[in-house]
Amino acid sequence: MTTKRILSCMQPTSHLHLGNYLGALKNWVKLQDEGGECFYGVVDLHAITQPYDNDTLAEATREIAAAYIAGGVDPEKSALFVQSAIPGHSQLMWLLATMTQMGKLERMTQFKDKAGKHKERAGLGLFAYPVLMAADILLYKATHVPVGDDQKQHLELARDVAATFNTRYNRNFFIQPEPVIMGDATRVMSLRDGTQKMSKSAESDMSRINLTDDADMIAKKIRKAKTDPEPLPETFKELEERPEALNLVTIYAALADKKKERVLREFAGKQFSEFKPALVDIAVEHLAPITQRMNELLKDKAEIDRILQSGAEQAREVADPVIEETMDIMGFWR
Ligand code: TYM
Secondary structure: OOOOEEEEEEOOOOOOEHHHHHHHHHHHHHHHHOOOEEEEEEOHHHHOOOOOOOOOHHHHHHHHHHHHHHOOOOOOOEEEEEHHHOOHHHHHHHHHHOOOOHHHHHOOHHHHHHHOOOHHHOOHHHHHHHHHHHHHHHOOOOOEEEOOHHHHHHHHHHHHHHHHHHHHOOOOOOOOOEEEOOOOOOOOEOOOOOOOEOOOOOOOHHHOOEOOOOHHHHHHHHHHOOOOOOOOOOOHHHHOOOHHHHHHHHHHHHHHOOOHHHHHHHHOOOOHHHHHHHHHHHHHHHHHHHHHHHHHHHHOHHHHHHHHHHHHHHHHHHHHHHHHHHHHHHOOOO
């Protein structure tokens, strides 16, 4: 296969935040516009690996799809699908689970973080999460997977599982996907603690900017973001020991599509009292149209459902033959 096949997904666990946007979604749009064959999924089967609300799961799924479109994913160019609508994800997951070593899953840092102190009480689904993610990717024979830095280890596992299958069945069937970790904001940090990743699950909503936040909320969160008393330095090197300052400069640079060094040249010697309002302006300028478009899209649920149905058909066209061929290779009666 010579064309790039791009696949990536997000969980409908909560509203998307600035980290999801800068670390992933913005890059999905770039890759789509460069002409790749793109599949973007909402991974609801992953979302149920932790406590969730069954009354709002479907709505949360639509919201993520709306965020993709509002952020620039074009359903005419990319297939937008919901994971649970394509049976191949669960089927392939089981097949791959039989050739994934427990020891490798035990090393996954995300499992350790999410399971916390009581590993023995964590569900099997949470433990097997990376196998389902490998299935998501291998099912489409994706060549490139644009993600934030935190998914690197999961991608390694997907490559490993592909290689294991190919070796065991002695053929070059699954493609080893390349992680695409693009741009400078591959790991956006919390606004309250520059050493922690911005995340949907962090307790304080003030730690993240959600794509659903309005301009006043964005301004409030940036105004209250943790900083240090020093003015901004001239060089990037001087930010190394200042995680909060580095994070805000990184966010500014990513939103403005500028190099961090250039942002520092503009703001060197200035206090945060001057930098923060500039950051508010650029964040609002960038995010307000996305939020507005998302809200408009969410008024027409039937249209979102139509887009997701059509995306699921395109996804199944690729996924079904891969499942059939996998089962043939593995020797099943059919
Ligand atoms: P999820 O839903 O946690 O996050 C979605 C995407 O956002 C990126 N991301 C970030 N990037 C920069 N800074 C941050 N603070 C930040 N937080 C999140 C993530 O790296 C991701 O790209 N396991 C995946 C979902 C998944 C998937 C897949 C991804 C399931 N199957 C197949 C790719 C391919 C996850 O939990 O993403």
